[in-house]
Amino acid sequence: MLLTLTTTHRPASDLGHLLVKHPDRVQSFDLPAGTAHVLYPEADEARCTAALLVEVDPLKLAGGRGRRQATTPDAFTLGRYVNDRAYAASSLLSSALAKVFRSALRGESRDRPELAATAIPLTVRVPVLRCRGGAELAGRVFAPLGWAVTATAIPLDEAYPEWGDSRYVDLTLTGTLRVADALNHLYVLLPVLDDAKHYWVAPDEVDKLLRAGAGWLADHPERALITRRYLAHRRALAGEALARLAELRLADEPAADDSVESEQPDRAPQASLAVRRREAVLAALRDCGASRVLDLGCGGGALLTALVAERRFTEIVGTDVSSQALTVAARRLRLDRLPERQRDRIRLWQSALTYRDDRLRGYDAAVLMEVVEHLDPPRLPALEDAVFGHARPATVVVTTPNVEYNVRYEGLGAGRFRHADHRFEWTRAEFAAWVRRVAAAHGYTATVGGIGDEDPELGAPTQLAVLTRKEEA
């Protein structure tokens, strides 16, 4: 990976003094993941260019067996071996910059202290920069710092023009700045645009960020994004950094826009629907007088927390097929910190709804909240057998989306489901037919209704059914 820094300040070759690297020599520096070379493709009175070239050693980058994996940008199993780290500018280049130009970054120069403190015409080129957010984002982060930004998207493969652009840009920055500022901008913003770090982000990274960002980050309009990405999306660290930045900030702005929000746009209508759905399920459980309940497919435990809050539920079992989801649920419920009496009410089990599970027999009620639509239709009979045939709780509460209502969601394309993992979504008629058939087959009676604001034509956004087991002869 390559970065060049050019100046036309006369005498241009003084750049060598600022960088403390002689223009007529080729110097190399050992890095944990390879070697950095500094050399000057041009160096005369009028124009001087320093090139920082990082030669990555793939063996060192991939690391040994069992070592903590460097964070490559993607969860691609071969990504540890087949990746762009040798070519694209990234945190590796950033680290090299810090090591090779240490005094220049601090703005110190023994030979040319005045020049170091002077803004001079500079051009920076990074021929390949992985830029998550595209060329436009590169403009947004560099332009407020006084750079004229040219970011050209690199095509993904010239052999397949239909594939369009890659995630890489060829970046050129032009401006009149102090060399130290230019280097600090690059040091912070290259990994930010790449949005990946080759090392584990520890709490001392907050200090590093504030040090490198001194004088420019606090007022940067994209400081929230920069902080979040620089700190590898670790919320606690980003929050701390933003708080400290707010103290530094001169302008007295409301703190609200500093919140560490998720980069995913919030689906506001769904959030309140989720609450109403939980309320409706809880009401159904109260109505049937259940005290020992199953939350089948509990996921991260959103409903479980609500169940735990009500003392009428003396035994609460959450099941999910994903052991990871159960770990999240346990953390959310603070299971390890609950008083014993509370803890004893709750069980979390890994189970799959397509298999019979003896542990689930004998409960008062079971909840299938937004679960059935995550199953491929051919697997539904197995769920019906496992829940209604085998576990046979006295009451089963089922919720699922009403697909008719989807047209009310802006931004949800026609024929698209509300969640990427939904295998189907039912109309009211389809759901009612399924409920009727299952109830008849397994000896239950059923009522069907809706949750959320009812649309006169389309019905409610969420469908609800309560199935009650008939007394067995």
Add this chain to the structure above:
Amino acid sequence: MTILDIPELALVALVGVSGAGKSTFARRHFRPSQVLSSDAFRGMVADDENDQSASGDAFDALHHVAGIRLRRGRLTVVDATNLQPHARAGLVAVAREHDVLPVAIVLDVPEALAWERTEGRADRTHGRQVLARMQRDLRQSYGRLAREGFRKVHVLRGVDEIEAAEIRYEKLFNDRRELTGPFDIVGDVHGCREELEALLVRLGYALRRDDAGRPVDAAHPAGRTAVFVGDLVDRGPDSPGVLRLVMGMVAAGHAICVPGNHEQKLLRKLRGRDVRLTHGLAETMAQLAAEPEGFVAQTAAFIDGLVSHYVLDGGRLVVAHAGLKEAYHGRASGRVRSFALYGETTGETDEYGLPVRYPWARDYRGSAMVVYGHTPTPAPEWVNNTICVDTGCVFGGQLTALRYPEKELVAVPAVREWYAPARPLVPAAPARPDTVLDLADVTGRRHLSHPYGTLTVPAENAAAALEVMSRYAVDPGRLVWLPPTMSPCSTSTLDGFLEHPAQAFADYRSAGVERVVCEEKHMGSRAVVLVEREPGRFAGGAVHTRTGRPFFGPPLDDELLARVRAAVDAAGLWAELETDWLLLDCELLPWSAKAGGLIREQYAGVGAAGRAALPAVLAALDAAATRGLPVAELRGRMADRAAEVTAYSAAYRGYVGPTDGLRGVTLAPFAVLAGAGASFADRDHGWHLALADRLCAADPEFFTPTRRQVVELADDAAVAAATDWWLALTAAGGEGMVVKPYAGLAARSPKGSLLQPGIKCRGREYLRIIYGPGYTEPGQLAALRTRSLGRKRGLALREHGLGLAALDALAADAPLWRRHELIFAILACESEPVDPRL
């Protein structure tokens, strides 16, 4: 010298007053870890060995630890006064809970001596009167110990006797771990003497007959030992004849025998108890009446001497009449004996009035193989490393033996039905609807035993597989097989190569294979196609990936199946193979049809970055060179990197083909795995490829043929030709080849072990997209050559064995849950962490 006999596994209670020398005795005769002292436990829970208020908690802890030790099969000695009945009752309860024998050793010293010793202790807490009370308690204990449940009571009186005592360990009767076989384990004989003779002869035993021509012994020339699982008598035509033969074999050391419930009942009858002459006992009594009186007495003594179960072969084999759950292996108690003889019943009776048996084998997770009889079944089936070998000979079924360790079943048919069964023979496993699966069949740590091997699935792998299986896979009814992972050939040391045909051939040559087939490795995605002539048991069929996911999804998969169905129709394979469904192992081309996103997002991106970065680097270096800077060496390296990126880009571009729906997609079948009632794992690859060729001929637009070379490994010219073929194939951008034993999927080595079903030998250029664009650089290559293949090979063989077993189970129409546990185990194996580059 007094010898104290105690079982190897026992709970030993030392009994004696304070100062009797119990701790000294324990130290002298037992390891410190074996001794649980009440003083130590008081110290442990209360920081004070003499804090009597802590006694309750201390004994709770002591009993708990004793229980854990006994569960784990460790001899445990309790050093406490144990003078009061309630204290001893606690120990007896712990021992019974774990089915071990409680033993008491009483140390009785004169009270004066005990007081002298107690007085000498600095931390003495009680006076002389307490000691006197203890002495009284000891006197009263004598008569009670045996009644309280102690199976052995040793009393040592006086210092001299205590000093002179020696412990001698006795093995439990059921512990015959030193017998390593090989064994032939014979199912319930029930008086079928004729069939027993035939079976023994079939197994290779030589019968010895008495003057009257009656068989009285049988010996195997190779020194094998017969093991009888009990129920020798009743119902059949010649119970005395069977007894005579088996008693002779046991006496001669040619057989061992465990009792069945029928022997037990016969013994009670012979001892004059009031036993009803039902279930065939009447026939036996009548037959015995014709025997001389001495024979009856001999029979009674024989039965009386039988041990209810045996642990054999270092603990790897357990034989009991009705089976035995793991917690009872090598244990001795009334309930262990009762389980071994009668099994566990649920307390219910079935519609024939017979007790319903609890399916203990379904829950069995032990590592020891359990072989048993008792429940007649039409065909022996492995359930969690257990097998019932009672195949109802007396009811007109078969008399079956299991050869151990070979795990082969040998059976002879009944001469006729000697006795009408009270209910029809049903499989031992509980009947369940065939579409229903139980979580207990797949989760938790599981030991799986199948005709091609055994394996243990760790619980965490099963948990991971559960998520994939239930959320993403084709439904289990149509998921009948999964392809095993494939190991690459041994690492080549040829200059510039990580993999080379020479190694692939050498791998098979050293495994004793003479003839292999080299099949072109298609540049696509693995696709398993289950196609049905008309929608039936498989709902038309399925196309799935190597992890069981639907290939494209509903409309396209159905279209693809229709295309395959039509080709099979046209090729006339339904009639020829006498089947209405086929299972095909294929590659679906091009790779981009399934993995387009991966190619674009991962591979192309790396190429784009490399192709843009390196020219800029070279330009900078060229400029520096013009200035006279010494960058030639660095420039040389960077030019190499640029060439590598170009080669890498060419490699991934080879996997891209334009597709639109099924247009542009082709299927390359290379094995026909199974059809109705048949696994084709035994057919050679010539057969498989010939059928594949006929599908290609039937629809050349949709099917891609597999190029191949058949190579005799002894023929150097053929080997060289195949090597050249591979070089040409890979030089033209091909992925490489897969070398397989020509004999077919289930090929075995001359020594009889299962062979790797295929070894991949990947092209030099292709490997750039696996190991990185510059892996051919000598330094990297040298480091990569240290790669280790052992784990990958082991995994490939384990998965392959499971796959073969799944094909057999499919052919045999085994119940869904049994087939599914094999498929599930393959998926669970895939959670094993292996180098993804292999």
